[in-house]
Amino acid sequence: MRMPASVFVRAAGTPLGFAVKLILSFALLFGAFEASRGSEFERFVVEDLILEPTTALINAVTPDEHAQLNPGRVISSPGSKLHVTRGCEGIEMFLLLVAGILSFPASAARRLQGLLIGSALAYLLSIARLLALHYILRYSPGAWEALHGLILPLGPIILMALFFLYWSERATPFLPGAQADAA
Amino acid sequence: MRREIRWGLVALLALALGVACAEPYARLAAPYYAAVDRLVATGRPWEITSLDVRPGKSNLTAELQLNANVFRYAGAEQRAARVVGHVQVGEVIETPLVYWTVLLGLRLRSKRQLLTRLAVGIPAFLVLEAVTTSTQLILPMAQASALLAGEPHPVTPWDRWSRFLEAGGQFVLSFGFAILVAALSRSRSVDAVDKWPGAAAPDSGAISPDY
Numbered sequence: 001m002r003m004p005a006s007v008f009v010r011a012a013g014t015p016l017g018f019a020v021k022l023i024l025s026f027a028l029l030f031g032a033f034e035a036s037r038g039s040e041f042e043r044f045v046v047e048d049l050i051l052e053p054t055t056a057l058i059n060a061v062t063p064d065e066h067a068q069l070n071p072g073r074v075i076s077s078p079g080s081k082l083h084v085t086r087g088c089e090g091i092e093m094f095l096l097l098v099a100g101i102l103s104f105p106a107s108a109a110r111r112l113q114g115l116l117i118g119s120a121l122a123y124l125l126s127i128a129r130l131l132a133l134h135y136i137l138r139y140s141p142g143a144w145e146a147l148h149g150l151i152l153p154l155g156p157i158i159l160m161a162l163f164f165l166y167w168s169e170r171a172t173p174f175l176p177g178a179q180a181d182a183a
Numbered sequence: 184m185r186r187e188i189r190w191g192l193v194a195l196l197a198l199a200l201g202v203a204c205a206e207p208y209a210r211l212a213a214p215y216y217a218a219v220d221r222l223v224a225t226g227r228p229w230e231i232t233s234l235d236v237r238p239g240k241s242n243l244t245a246e247l248q249l250n251a252n253v254f255r256y257a258g259a260e261q262r263a264a265r266v267v268g269h270v271q272v273g274e275v276i277e278t279p280l281v282y283w284t285v286l287l288g289l290r291l292r293s294k295r296q297l298l299t300r301l302a303v304g305i306p307a308f309l310v311l312e313a314v315t316t317s318t319q320l321i322l323p324m325a326q327a328s329a330l331l332a333g334e335p336h337p338v339t340p341w342d343r344w345s346r347f348l349e350a351g352g353q354f355v356l357s358f359g360f361a362i363l364v365a366a367l368s369r370s371r372s373v374d375a376v377d378k379w380p381g382a383a384a385p386d387s388g389a390i391s392p393d394y
Binding site (some may be wrong): 014015016018019020022024027030033070086087091092093095096099112123144146148149150151153154155157158161162165166169 | 186187188190191194198201202204244245271272273274276277280343346347349350351352354355356357358362363365368
């Protein structure tokens with residue numbers, strides 16, 4: 001049975017509504033994370049969950065690097081010093097993911113699924129980006145400008161956006177009965 | 184072709200274009216950023232002396248550099264500080280890249296809709312550029328003023344805005360502006376197009392921003 005268009009409109013809203021919700025929820029999440037700067041939670045997320053595994057991975061892949069995580073969030077090796085500043089840790093991918101999924105109408109189960117898979121992807125991309133930055137700085141500093149300035153910040157976000165497109169196409173409207181009607 | 188693949192290819196093309204055009208774009212846009220920043224500096228104890236593309240400190244990057252004098256108060260004769268604001272050229276092109284890719288990548292129904300989208304899109308883009316790249320260049324002037332006012336570790340509203348942009352806000356704003364423009368430039372006759380695809384074609388099974 002065909003579902004009336006109005007059901008979809010009420011369920012999914014409009015792209016404009018989605019964009020407004022996305023901006024607002026991202027701003028809220030950003031504000032909350034900024035408020036946690038300097039706290040144990042923030043240190044745990046950035047240093048213990050992201051920077052230390054990245055350093056360990058560099059040493060596992062290339063033991064000769066002798067990479068270390070130094071105070072000030074610097075991943076250093078004899079040939080490079082990567083200063084991981086605010087906005088370079090990859091937190092923005094998590095914020096974008098959560099804001100996108102919360103702003104899009106979907107069932108709770110679909111949202112949970114999107115958050116779990118998306119978080120795993122965002123985590124892998126964060127680590128991969130830092131690894132790439134380290135090796136570029138060490139072995140190909142000439143490519144630093146294009147990669148650090150544009151491709152490595154934007155590339156992972158584009159991959160997250162493609163994941164979001166994939167997830168949203170499969171997300172179902174949360175209105176009761178919509179799924180039954182569609183079937 | 185699957186939607187994710189199509190958008191993925193579009194994004195790859197856009198990234199390649201961004202890499203090739205980042206520096207020329209920054210040079211081209213520099214006078215606009217300078218004009219916006221001079222407007223913001225009006226009435227404040229700031230004087231912008233130059234804004235152009237130069238090599239960064241490490242020589243690994245080219246960056247847009249704003250040089251400015253900061254005074255203790257508006258109208259003071261002697262400058263109290265000289266500051267340099269900088270944004271990497273890769274970051275400069277991020278806003279136009281995301282904005283125009285999303286805006287022009289959304290489905291169009293007619294040439295008229297394209298023209299309307301451009302007519303609304305260009306002024307919106309100028310606003311977007313002003314609130315993203317231009318504001319990031321202003322940051323050190325605000326920090327210097329706060330230091331001169333006696334705040335030892337100043338976190339000005341410009342700092343907070345800059346942090347928001349760097350933490351993904353620039354991407355969110357560019358995307359949001361593009362969707363806003365697409366919605367504003369729709370004609371009544373294609374009203375349904377601006378709903379999710381499911382609204383226009385209930386049996387498509389898709390409710391995602393690919394209209």
